[in-house]
Amino acid sequence: MQECPVGTYKNITGSSNSLCSPCPAYELPHRAIYMHIRGGVAETPCPYKCVSDRYRMPHCFTALEELIYTFGGPWFFGLLLSGLLVLLALVLSIARMKFVGTDEFPGPAPTQHGSQIDHSFPFLESLNEVVEYILLSWLSALSCCMIMLGVV
Numbered sequence: 043m044q045e046c047p048v049g050t051y052k053n054i055t056g057s058s059n060s061l062c063s064p065c066p067a068y069e070l071p072h073r074a075i076y077m078h079i080r081g082g083v084a085e086t087p088c089p090y091k092c093v094s095d096r097y098r099m100p101h102c103f104t105a106l107e108e109l110i111y112t113f114g115g116p117w118f119f120g121l122l123l124s125g126l127l128v129l130l131a132l133v134l135s136i137a138r139m140k141f142v143g144t145d146e147f148p149g150p151a152p153t154q155h156g157s158q159i160d161h162s163f164p165f166l167e168s169l170n171e172v173v174e175y176i177l178l179s180w181l182s183a184l185s186c187c188m189i190m191l192g193v194v
């Protein structure tokens with residue numbers, strides 16, 4: 043039996059290269075190439091390897107991509123991460139109020155002109171600031187991640 047070229051297989055007995063069928067493209071990951079097997083390939087899936095040692099088999103993902111797809115893909119991972127950050131902001135804000143106390147704020151603070159934050163509740167003010175900062179920073183990080191993964 044004559045070997046088929048790389049990227050093809052032959053599951054029929056014969057020596058003609060016309061009997062070689064191309065390997066299904068949907069079975070080859072984006073960052074992979076078909077590899078030569080001595081004696082040829084007799085069935086699918088055709089053997090492949092990742093283009094770099096940086097990527098891991100079987101999907102040729104980076105470690106970050108494996109983590110993201112373990113938790114349901116970029117969108118669900120982003121939502122999960124955002125939810126965890128908001129929860130962390132709440133816990134840290136509550137811990138700050140318990141350990142620091144409210145002695146620093148004996149009464150309502152004077153409001154600045156044009157401010158939409160109610161300064162009579164310093165707990166809510168600090169929570170607003172923490173959540174706003176965290177959401178903005180993680181949205182920019184998430185958008186960078188999505189661009190790197192080619193989602194956007």
